[in-house]
Amino acid sequence: MMSSSPAVLVLAPLGRDAKIAASILATNQIASHICDSLEETVSLLDEAQCLVVAEEALISSDRTRFAAWLENQPAWSDFPIVLLTMRGAEVDTRLAFLDRYLIVLERPFLASSLANSVRSALRARARQREVQSYIEQKQEVADRQKLLIRELHHRVKNTLANVRAMMGATVRSSGNVQDFVRDFSARLVSLADTHSMLTDDYWQTASLHRLLESELGHYETHDRPRIVLEGPNVALVADIAIPVGMAFHELASNSSKFGALSRPKGRLDVRWSVGTSGDTQVVNLAWRERDGPEVEQPKRRGFGTTLLERVVAVQCDAKVELNYHRDGLQFTMALPLRNTRLVPTY
Incomplete structure (x- = not known):
């Protein structure tokens, strides 16, 4: 086997043709490898760029695997072959299957003739590789388009489900039409902001810090800052970012109505860190309010509580805890991170 991958294979087992050809190529800075049999040659074709082969080496060997390899090449490939024949003789009809790929060089040949023939073959192979690269790039683009279409389908279905759930919950928690319009509109804006972050990012992720900033920025006072956001950079995939963003909106909204804000x-401190649980990275987040009104346990479950305890916990596989301490609401979340989207195949 070759220690590296020379561009040219040489198969000429009779006489000194193989050594002479390899020496000529080496003089012209073309790496080559001398093969002992057609079987060895076929096993190395996938890594080679050109084959120099004596006519008699093919005629005296079983050509079945060789012919099958040539026949089964991808559409972009016409593997170049330099065939060494005897001067004045026609190419043996048993080698007619080589017509598409053949450069014929009669022996005895000039060193320059072999070098030029091989260079021509290598240039042709290089152009074929460029075509291969172009085809593969087009396929990657097509595959990404299919993925984005599935992503859009998935995202629209989830968004409509979220909107329907928000509408039902807002209706149940609203005392009148004005309250419904105000709360439902705010929740829609929050959902739209999260989608904007995901759409703006090439990898379809949203920053945890930006999600919090987006929900809490309107409540900050610049003369006397009262909101602390502290933690490492964490990117959330869409399946996690959307429910977590909605949860932050509910926490911020409730804090602005009844809590510290x-x-x-x-004051509000939101701090997070990233740890591990087995092979999974986990974000440990703590939301702590203080210096607000005295906190009391709510008499009924609102949309925010349901969202935190059911949607975030179940959809994101997170552990959440909501504590109504008298000196300020505390919310903790252990959120497993995922690197990929859960986009179903439609």
Whole structure:
């Protein structure tokens, strides 16, 4: 076997043709490998760029595997072959299957004739490889388009399901039409903001810090900052980012109405870190409010509680805990991270 992958295979087992051809190629800075049999040659064709072969080497061998390899080449490939024949003789009819790929060189040949023939073959192979690269790039583009279409289908279905759930929950928690319009509109805007982050990012992820910033930025006071966001950069795939973004909206909205952000001196700390659980990375996030009104356990479950305890916990496989401490709401979440989208095949 070859220690590296020379561009040219040489098969001429009789006489000194193989050594002479290899020496000529080496003089012209063309790497080659002398094969002992057609069987060895066929096993190396996938890595080679050209074959120099004596006519008698093919005639005296079983050509079945060789012919099958040539026949089964991909559409972009016409593997170049330099066939060494005897001067004045016609190419043996048993080698007619080589017509598409053949450069015929009569022996005895000039060193320059062999070098030029092989260079011509290598240039042709290089152009074929360029075509291969172009075809593969087009296929990658087509595959990505298919993925994006599936992603869009998946995203639209999930978004419509989220909107329907939000509408039902908002209706149940609203005292009048004005409350419904206000709360439902705010939730739609939050959902749209999360989708914008995902769409703007090539990899379809959203930054955890940006999700929090988007929901909490309107409540910050620049003269006396009262919101702390602290943690490493974490990118969330869409299946996680959408419900987590909605959860942050509910926490921020409730805090602005009933919690720390409803008071000028209220404070909010959101800190997170990334750890591991087995082979999975996990974001450990803590939301802590203080210096707000005294907190009481709500008398009924609202949309926010349902979202945190059911949607985030189930859809994101997260462990969440919501504690109504008298001195301020505390929310903790252990969120397993995923590197890929759960896009189904339609």
